[in-house]
Amino acid sequence: MIDPCRARLGGIAALAVAAVMMLAAVTGTALPARAATSLRGLAEAKGRYFGTALTVADLSVSGETGIAGAQFDMVTPGNEMKWDTTEPSNGSYNFGPGDRIVSFAQSHTMRVRGHNLVWHSQLPSWVSALPLNQVQGAMEAHITTEATHYKGKVYAWDVVNEPFNEDGSLRKDVFYNAMGSNYIADALRTAHAADPNAALYLNDYNIEGQNAKSNAMYSLAQSLLSQGVPLNGIGFESHFIVGQVPSSMLSNMQRFADLGLDVAVTELDDRIQLPAGSTTLQQQATDFGAVTNDCLQVSRCVGVSQWGVDDGHSWIPGTFPGYGAATIYDSDYQPKPAYNAVVTALGGSSSGGGSTGELHAVGAGKCLDVPNAATAQGTQLQIYDCWGGSNQLWTRTSGGQLTVYGGGSTMCLDAYGNQTSPGTEVEIWPCNGQANQQWQVNSNGTVTGVQSGLCLDVTGASTANGALVQLWTCSGRSNQQWTFG
Structure with missing residues (x-):
C-alpha cells in the first residue's frame, strides 16, 4: 500500500x-537538453520519425496504445481510410473510423500518414461494376472528398497504393482499364488540388531493392516529374522475411532521393518462421538495424514506420501461416532484440549498454x-x-x-x-x-x-x-x- x-x-x-521551467523561460536561463529516451525522441533528434500502424480495434487495447503513444510519433490507419471503409456505396461516406485514429494521434502529438486513396484491393464492388466511362469521375470525387475531409490533419497521403505487378507492369485494375497509366497522374493532381500541403506518395512492396519492379517505379517517377505532376515521395512498404533485407536497399532509396523525392519506409515488419529462436531473433535485430541505418544515410528519407505495434496484433500470422514474430515488441509487449537494434541505430543505448545513464x-x-x-x-x-x-x-x-x-x-x-x-x-x-x-x-x-x-x-x-x-x-x-x- x-x-x-x-x-x-x-x-x-x-x-x-x-x-524551474517557468523561471528559465522568464530569465533565459539555459536548462539541460531533454534526453531523447524513446524511439520517437531518438528519431526526432535525427530529423526523422518512427511510426506505427493502428486500427480502431487496436485503440481498445491498452498495451498497444500505451506503447504507441509513448514510442511512436507517426500513425498510419491500418484500414480506416481505405475506400471500402470511407465510401462503401457510391457517394455515401463514412469517416468515423478514420477520425478516431486521427483523434488518437492528435492527443498523443503524433502525425498521420493517410493510407490510402486509390488501391485495387479493399475496393467496394460498386467501383469495379461502374461503366468504364464513369470510373474517372468516381475516382476524382472520392479523392477530393476524402482528402478535403482530412485537409490539415494528414501529413502525407499514399495516393496510389501498389500499382505494379512483380514484373514491373502496371496492374490491370479498374482504374487502369478505364484510364490507362494516366490514372496515376490524375489521382496525384486531384489529391494536390484538394490538399496542397499534404506530401503525396506512391507506395508499393518489393521495391526496396533494385529489381524489375523498383525499376518500373523509378521510370514512372521520372515520367511524372517531367510532366510536372505533384509527386513528393516514394513509400517502401518493407514487408520482409527475416534475413532477406536487400543489400541494394540503400542505393535504391538514394536513387529516388536523387530525383528530388522524399522516401519513407512505410510498413516495416520482418516475419520469422515459427517458432522464433534466439538465432532468428538476432537476425531480425540485424535487419531492423540495417533498415533504420539505411534511412539515416539517405538525407531525404523522412522516417520509418512499423506495421503494427506488437507480435500479438500483427497481420502476419493470419496472412502467412506458420510465420509471425514480425515486430520489435513480442506478444506480451516486451521489447525484443530488434527494439534494441533500432535504439542503437538511432544513437541511443539499449537495455544492456553502458554503466551510467x-x-x-x-x-x-x-x-x-x-x-x-x-x-x-x-x-x-x-x-x-x-x-x-x-x-x-x-x-x-x-x-x-x-x-x-x-x-x-x-x-x-x-x-x-x-x-x-x-x-x-x-x-x-x-x-x-x-x-x-x-x-x-x-x-x-x-x-x-x-x-x-x-x-x-x-x-x-x-x-x-x-x-x-x-x-x-x-x-x-x-x-x-x-x-x-
Whole structure:
C-alpha cells in the first residue's frame, strides 16, 4: 500500500519542475537538453520519425496504445481510410473510423500518414461494376472528398497504393482499364488540388531493392516529374522475411532521393518462421538495424514506420501461416532484440549498454526520477519527463546496485523495509549492500529485485508525470519495461 505522505512528493516535484521551467523561460536561463529516451525522441533528434500502424480495434487495447503513444510519433490507419471503409456505396461516406485514429494521434502529438486513396484491393464492388466511362469521375470525387475531409490533419497521403505487378507492369485494375497509366497522374493532381500541403506518395512492396519492379517505379517517377505532376515521395512498404533485407536497399532509396523525392519506409515488419529462436531473433535485430541505418544515410528519407505495434496484433500470422514474430515488441509487449537494434541505430543505448545513464520507462516514455532531486532517505521514486538531471542518472555497480547522485551524496535504489510483497515501495536509501538493494537489469526489458524476484513497476500502468514506482509481480506489461542508457 502506498504511503499517502510519500505519494505527495510526486506532486511537489511536478510543481518544482514547472517552476524551474517557468523561471528559465522568464530569465533565459539555459536548462539541460531533454534526453531523447524513446524511439520517437531518438528519431526526432535525427530529423526523422518512427511510426506505427493502428486500427480502431487496436485503440481498445491498452498495451498497444500505451506503447504507441509513448514510442511512436507517426500513425498510419491500418484500414480506416481505405475506400471500402470511407465510401462503401457510391457517394455515401463514412469517416468515423478514420477520425478516431486521427483523434488518437492528435492527443498523443503524433502525425498521420493517410493510407490510402486509390488501391485495387479493399475496393467496394460498386467501383469495379461502374461503366468504364464513369470510373474517372468516381475516382476524382472520392479523392477530393476524402482528402478535403482530412485537409490539415494528414501529413502525407499514399495516393496510389501498389500499382505494379512483380514484373514491373502496371496492374490491370479498374482504374487502369478505364484510364490507362494516366490514372496515376490524375489521382496525384486531384489529391494536390484538394490538399496542397499534404506530401503525396506512391507506395508499393518489393521495391526496396533494385529489381524489375523498383525499376518500373523509378521510370514512372521520372515520367511524372517531367510532366510536372505533384509527386513528393516514394513509400517502401518493407514487408520482409527475416534475413532477406536487400543489400541494394540503400542505393535504391538514394536513387529516388536523387530525383528530388522524399522516401519513407512505410510498413516495416520482418516475419520469422515459427517458432522464433534466439538465432532468428538476432537476425531480425540485424535487419531492423540495417533498415533504420539505411534511412539515416539517405538525407531525404523522412522516417520509418512499423506495421503494427506488437507480435500479438500483427497481420502476419493470419496472412502467412506458420510465420509471425514480425515486430520489435513480442506478444506480451516486451521489447525484443530488434527494439534494441533500432535504439542503437538511432544513437541511443539499449537495455544492456553502458554503466551510467537514465532508466527509461518504455510504456510511458519517461524516466525513473527522484522527486524534486531530493536526497532524503526513504524518498519514493516516480517517473517524470527525461531531462538529463542528476536525479535521473543511475549507475549500475559490479555489486548489482543502482546508485544515484554519486560522491558523498550517493544513494541506492532500495526496496522499502526489505519487503518482498507486491506493492512494496521503491525508494532511495543509503547504500548498505543488502539484497533489497541489488537489481538485475534483464535482457527482456525488466528490472527485477534480487531479493524479491519482483519487477520494477509503474503504479497503475500510468504514463503521467509523478506516477509512483513500486515492486509488483512480473506480468510482461509495458509498465514493467525499462531500457538503460
